[in-house]
Amino acid sequence: MPVRPRLSVLWRDRAGRFSALKAATLLALTVPALALALRWSLVGLGARPLNAAIHDLGLWGLRLLLLSLAISPARAVFGWARGLMIRRMVGLAAASYLAAHFTLYALDQGFRPLHIGHEIVHRVYLAIGFTALVGLAALAATSTNAMIRRLRRRWKQLHRLVYAVAALGLLHGLMQAKSDITQPAILVGFFAWEMLFRALPARRQSAPLVLFLLAFVAAAATAGLEAGWYAAATNLPWRRVLDANLMPELYGPRPSAWVGMVALAVAILATARSVFNRRGRAGPSAPEPVPLRG
Ligand code: HEM
Structure with missing residues (x-):
């Protein structure tokens, strides 16, 4: 029978004990989304709220992706081994923010798949962002314990893709930024x-x-x-x-x-x-x- 992952893995360590570090990380990771939702509902996001939200989510997605890459250096420099406990969580949060980034873009385009496909094929910065997103989705889908066990050594090789994903995401961010x-x-x-x-x-x-x-x-x-x-x-x-x-x-x-x-x-x-x-x-x-x- 397949084992269903429990929600409590988000705040429990491998031994099943409550982890304050994981719980605090989980809370911190929701703050940008909550802040955006609050700003949107209370004061609005300007003349083009959807576009402003797309920007905010794109930036947060990229910041979290780079934060997940900073956890190994934090272990090497400060001996912070416990950081590894939250690396997957931070990486998955980045993927969620970027999935929301894409969903709002699709909403902005009226959820018309053919039109969205046409835009992605014809605008280089969208094609680059989309390639990065597909790569990130593959990494998120293979980040479960079962996949780590199944792929063994190949898992590490596959997850090195994260550097290419981050580089493409940065290029996409730069290309759309125009004059600033x-x-x-x-x-x-x-x-x-x-x-x-x-x-x-x-x-x-x-x-x-x-x-x-x-x-x-x-x-x-x-x-x-x-x-x-x-x-x-x-x-x-x-x-x-x-x-x-x-x-x-x-x-x-x-x-x-x-x-x-x-x-x-x-x-x-x-x-x-x-x-x-x-x-x-x-x-x-x-x-x-x-x-x-x-
Ligand atoms: C891993 C994938 C992606 C990353 C890391 C990413 C990141 C970003 C970042 C950082 C920005 C700029 C925010 C700013 O400077 O204010 C941005 C803007 C944007 N992204 Fe993405 N993005 C990704 C995928 C996508 C995809 C798949 C689409 C749609 C097909 C998309 C559509 C847009 C649009 C429409 C903008 C705003 C452009 C404008 O206002 O002219 N992104 N993205």
Whole structure:
């Protein structure tokens, strides 16, 4: 008889005990959807509410997808093994937000399958988004324990697809953003950090110096990618976009600054952890020898 998954797996650990971490994650993952629904019903979402909701859900889907990719680095840098318990949940939440993103798009198009198919085939950014969504659906469908057992080694290979899905999702986000790519550019920067981190040898991944260097490289790459995108896809002056990174007092923090600050915070925390661990290993200082009285 097939075993039906119980809803309580969402807040219980493998041993069936209540997990505060899983329950808190579940609650946190519903917040963007609830906030959107509340904003929509209480104050409205502007002149094109469906379009605004499509944007919001697309961005949250992508943020959560990148967050799920950040859980392995969090284990490597901070030894946070418990994070693995919520990785699948975060990945499935990303897939749900992006499924809702597509459903609202279909609603916006009057749920006309032929018209939607025609649009997807003829608009490159939709074709790219759709390819990413199909890939994500395949990953979500094979994320059950039964599928992990059945596919064994092939499961890991299949789930490496998540990096291609994220890259396509980012490209789709950039392409639709037209003249303001600030939000997708921030996400591209975080993805660049995650990819560079993965390329490091495992024993170097928690080395503070390497993480400081990575913060600098990821921030510079974000600035370069942002300016490069404007140069290739728009007629906005890319030199001024690049210069804006050096003038936060005029333009506010640019995507490179957000990426740099978060990556720097990771490097600082990793340094604090390594100092703390070294002290812990040294243990309390040896007791002073008591002089023998004769
Ligand atoms: C994994 C798949 C996908 C991801 C990660 C994704 C992500 C995004 C992101 C980040 C945005 C931009 C939000 C912003 O900058 O405000 C966006 C916009 C949009 N996406 Fe997607 N998306 C995906 C799939 C799809 C699919 C399959 C469709 C429809 C076939 C679609 C239709 C749209 C539309 C219509 C917009 C707004 C475009 C506009 O206002 O001109 N997306 N998406």
